[in-house]
Amino acid sequence: MNIEVANFLKEHKLELLEDWMSAMKRDEGERSLSVISDAMFQEISKEFIEIAVSNIIDSESDYKKKVERFTERVVRIGWPLVFLMAGLDRLKTLILELMQREKEYSSEQTVELITEIDRWVAPMANQIVESYSNNWEKIVSLQKVALQELSAPLIPVFEKISVMPLVGTIDTERARLIMENLLSGVVKHRSEVVLIDITGVPVVDTMVAHHIIQAADAVRLVGSRCMLVGIRPEIAQTIVNLGIHLNQITTTSTLQKGIEQALEFTNRKIVMLKEGSH
Known part of the structure; x- marks a missing residue:
């Protein structure tokens, strides 16, 4: 220089x-x-x-x-x-x-x-x-x-029951990750029932529904049961309008109802204790 x-x-x-x-x-x-x-x-x-x-x-x-x-x-x-x-x-x-x-x-x-x-x-x-x-x-x-x-964690909430909360849009790459985490988590946690919570998924179109059905089928193949929870009225209407069949999947409108149903599947239930009980 x-x-x-x-x-x-x-x-x-x-x-x-x-x-x-x-x-x-x-x-x-x-x-x-x-x-x-x-x-x-x-x-x-x-x-x-x-x-x-x-x-x-x-x-x-x-x-x-x-x-x-x-x-x-x-x-x-x-x-x-x-x-x-x-x-x-x-x-x-x-x-x-x-x-x-x-x-x-x-x-x-x-x-x-x-x-x-x-x-x-x-x-x-x-x-x-x-x-x-x-x-x-x-x-x-x-x-x-x-x-x-962070995008697809499988969380054990009770013995034999796990939840996968989904937030945001689901593309092909994320669907692959969901499938991998779901299957490995089911085996790791020995889950008999898995709840896929779509409360935070803004849109459920044909592709998203297809990925969810595939995930449910894969869970069944490893000996567990899959539930779809958090189905809002607008999502339910979209699924019906698209002609998507979720016959093989148990569905509920909220995660709370899904947990109650999952407990019944594993021969348990939530019991309210009387005041003063120990």
């Missing part, structure tokens, strides 16, 4: 930071800065300028580590990659303006200066894009695993 540009960056780091923050607030403000406090924006902006200077003075491995930490942080707070790229473009413009303010350059010198600044920023931009993409993929993978773990 041009020695003059490098020295200027090191000497004017604080000035660049202030000007960059003001410019980004003015140009990008509401779109990306509303998600963080002013104090955090200042802290991250300082880190951004430090990375720019690190590109000059640090070893390649140290520089990459700093970029990795920085991009991991901005991914977590929700800054889009386009915001960082706009920030780099703004930084280039500010460096050029500040250098021209301090010294007069001829047309040829200005062109050479712009070329040197671009030459310095280009690998920095590539490193940020690569690191940002890697961190984004990591977070998406972690979120996907977390959602899968």
Whole structure:
């Protein structure tokens, strides 16, 4: 990198930071800065300028580590990659303006200066894009695993009775996960009755009903009984209108009624104790 540009960056780091923050607030403000406090924006902006200077003075491995930490942080707070790229473009413009303010350059010198600044920023931009993409993929993978773990749990509520509460839409991938968790959970908990609670499923169409029927059939194959609970009036009407037959599945309108029915299937029932009984 041009020695003059490098020295200027090191000497004017604080000035660049202030000007960059003001410019980004003015140009990008509401779109990306509303998600963080002013104090955090200042802290991250300082880190951004430090990375720019690190590109000059640090070893390649140290520089990459700093970029990795920085991009991991901005991914977590929700800054889009386009915001960082706009920030780099703004930084280039500010460096050029500040250098021209301090010294007069001829047309040829200005062109050479712009070329040197671009030459310095280009690998920095590539490193940020690569690191940002890697961190984004990591977070998406972690979120996907977390959602899968939470999306279809089988919960033992009584001996021999388990409940699988479903919330949200059910697509093919989630239906596969439901089937896997259902079968492994039935064996693990030795469940004789499994209640699939669809209270939190907003829409039951032909595909969703098909997946539920498949799950019930699979449960029967491993020697257990499947119940479908939480059927709201609008869901019942949809099932009838679609001509879907749930003849092989016991259904109830609420989870409470389903539990009572499941207890009867396992030769038990809920008994109200008289006052004073022990």
